[in-house]
Amino acid sequence: MNTMIYLRNVVTLELDTAKCSGCAMCTLVCPHEVFKLKNKKAVITNRDGCMECGACAKNCPDGAINVTSGVGCAAGILNGIVRNTEPTCGYAESDSGCC
Numbered sequence: 001m002n003t004m005i006y007l008r009n010v011v012t013l014e015l016d017t018a019k020c021s022g023c024a025m026c027t028l029v030c031p032h033e034v035f036k037l038k039n040k041k042a043v044i045t046n047r048d049g050c051m052e053c054g055a056c057a058k059n060c061p062d063g064a065i066n067v068t069s070g071v072g073c074a075a076g077i078l079n080g081i082v083r084n085t086e087p088t089c090g091y092a093e094s095d096s097g098c099c
Contacts, residue, residue, distance in 0.1 A: 017043070
């Protein structure tokens, strides 16, 4: 997936691999494919693509992910308004309530 980079090296996303059980939930819920599984553990492969929606942290059963959500998703909604398109955060396609 070709993802937008919001701001380099400012994302609040943190992953504690010691807590990760490898359930892959983060890879399923992340709209920008920030995570991949490697050796049965999640790894962050596209940190700057994270829009801080919080879907990964909310859905991680192990509490291995921490992110300050809200700012990135708000930017996705505002981009949609400015461009007269659907929100870029994927909120319109789901009822996950990530925003």
